[in-house]
Amino acid sequence: MASQIQQNLEQKNAQYASSFKEGHLALPPAKKYAVVTCMDARIDPAAAFGINLGDAHVIRNAGGNARDSIRSLVISEQLLGTNEILLIKHTGCGMLTFKNEDAHAVVEKQLGASGKQELSGLDFQPFPDLEKGVEDDVKFLKESKAIPDSVTITGWVYEVETGKVRKVA
Amino acid sequence: MASQIQQNLEQKNAQYASSFKEGHLALPPAKKYAVVTCMDARIDPAAAFGINLGDAHVIRNAGGNARDSIRSLVISEQLLGTNEILLIKHTGCGMLTFKNEDAHAVVEKQLGASGKQELSGLDFQPFPDLEKGVEDDVKFLKESKAIPDSVTITGWVYEVETGKVRKVA
Numbered sequence: 001m002a003s004q005i006q007q008n009l010e011q012k013n014a015q016y017a018s019s020f021k022e023g024h025l026a027l028p029p030a031k032k033y034a035v036v037t038c039m040d041a042r043i044d045p046a047a048a049f050g051i052n053l054g055d056a057h058v059i060r061n062a063g064g065n066a067r068d069s070i071r072s073l074v075i076s077e078q079l080l081g082t083n084e085i086l087l088i089k090h091t092g093c094g095m096l097t098f099k100n101e102d103a104h105a106v107v108e109k110q111l112g113a114s115g116k117q118e119l120s121g122l123d124f125q126p127f128p129d130l131e132k133g134v135e136d137d138v139k140f141l142k143e144s145k146a147i148p149d150s151v152t153i154t155g156w157v158y159e160v161e162t163g164k165v166r167k168v169a
Numbered sequence: 170m171a172s173q174i175q176q177n178l179e180q181k182n183a184q185y186a187s188s189f190k191e192g193h194l195a196l197p198p199a200k201k202y203a204v205v206t207c208m209d210a211r212i213d214p215a216a217a218f219g220i221n222l223g224d225a226h227v228i229r230n231a232g233g234n235a236r237d238s239i240r241s242l243v244i245s246e247q248l249l250g251t252n253e254i255l256l257i258k259h260t261g262c263g264m265l266t267f268k269n270e271d272a273h274a275v276v277e278k279q280l281g282a283s284g285k286q287e288l289s290g291l292d293f294q295p296f297p298d299l300e301k302g303v304e305d306d307v308k309f310l311k312e313s314k315a316i317p318d319s320v321t322i323t324g325w326v327y328e329v330e331t332g333k334v335r336k337v338a
Contacts, residue, residue: 002336003253003321005200005202005253005255005321006255006323006336008200008219009218009219009255009325009334010334010336011219012218012219013217013218013219013332013333013334014333015219016216016217016219016332017331017332017333017334020331020332020333022211022332023329023330023331023332025210025211025329027209027210027211027261027263028210029210030210031174031177033174034208039203039226039227039228039241039245040196040226041194041196041197041198041199041222041223041224041225041226041227042191042194042196042222042223044215044222046213046215046216047185047215048182048185049178049181049182050177050178050180050181050182050184050185053210053211053213054210054211055210056210057208057209057210058208058210058229059208059229059230059231060227060228060229060230061228061229061230061237061238061240061241062228062240062241062244062245068230068237068240068241069230070288070291071230071231071237071291071292071293071294072208072230072231072237074272074276074288074291074293075231075263075264075272075293076208076231078272078275078276078279078280079263079267079272079275080263084172084174086174086175086178092196094196094244094248094249095244098248103243103244103247103248106247106248107243107247107315110247110317111247111314111315111317114314115314115315115317117314118313118314118315119239119243119315122239122240122243123240124240124243124244125240144287145280145283145284145286145287146276146280146284146287146288148279148280148284152172152174154175156178160192160194161192162186162189162192163182163185163186163189163191163192164182164183164186164189165178165179165182165186167171167175167179
């Protein structure tokens with residue numbers, strides 16, 4: 001039996017599809033850029049960052065993490081023609097609130113020995129300072145040999161309290 | 170000087186922030202679920218999948234790839250209390266169109282020897298069959314010791330041509 005969350009998906013999607021008129025859009029992003037941001041539930045990238053359907057790749061993970069995004073970014077740039085990256089972290093991010101050892105302790109408590117072993121080598125990639133986190137990730141991408149120098153890379157902070165974005169790197 | 174893409178972000182975001190009223194939302198997703206889907210520019214998860222602001226984590230990468238999402242999913246479930254995953258791949262996905270060796274050949278041609286070396290061990294994780302790709306990723310998550318058995322996991326296909334979603338696993 002479908003869960004309430006699955007029923008919500010089916011019902012809301014049926015409404016969306018009933019007035020859908022964008023089936024003609026091409027695979028490569030029309031505006032040739034990629035956004036890397038956090039999975040946080042309080043961020044709606046299309047609305048908050050002004051991304052029209054078909055315009056940009058949107059990569060999201062815990063923290064808006066650059067290292068986790070390399071596979072996707074190389075595909076975006078080298079195979080699908082994008083040439084600009086906006087990296088956007090945000091205030092109130094969960095990744096600002098814990099250290100790796102805290103996460104591993106929770107994993108061990110909740111998933112037991114097999115979960116602990118499965119994730120033993122994992123860097124959860126928390127970061128203690130928001131603006132420095134943005135600066136570090138922009139630096140990482142600029143220095144990465146996987147991203148050509150011709151790609152424009154900037155770093156931003158989104159405020160979940162106000163809906164405002166500001167450039168920091 | 171800000172690029173057109175950065176100017177678009179600043180201008181559209183100023184409009185968004187001017188009527189923003191959701192600054193009170195809590196960090197943990199209100200509806201306790203996570204969506205894993207593709208970075209593809211033709212997907213607007215909030216609109217197409219009926220996700221209200223604050224309700225769900227949204228993880229996006231090339232292909233809506235489960236393996237790439239493990240770090241984010243463990244944080245979502247173990248630290249932020251989600252207990253259901255919707256994995257949604259889509260028709261017309263770029264990941265259906267190439268093989269690993271094709272991607273590595275493009276990388277070598279466009280990024281040269283240093284880029285080739287940087288990415289030498291990378292699995293770009295293309296998949297040749299859409300529905301099987303969904304099934305394989307759902308199986309991977311269900312079998313992963315990093316995801317407890319109590320988490321509900323389903324797999325879906327989104328049609329970029331029609332805006333419709335359908336359950337396949």
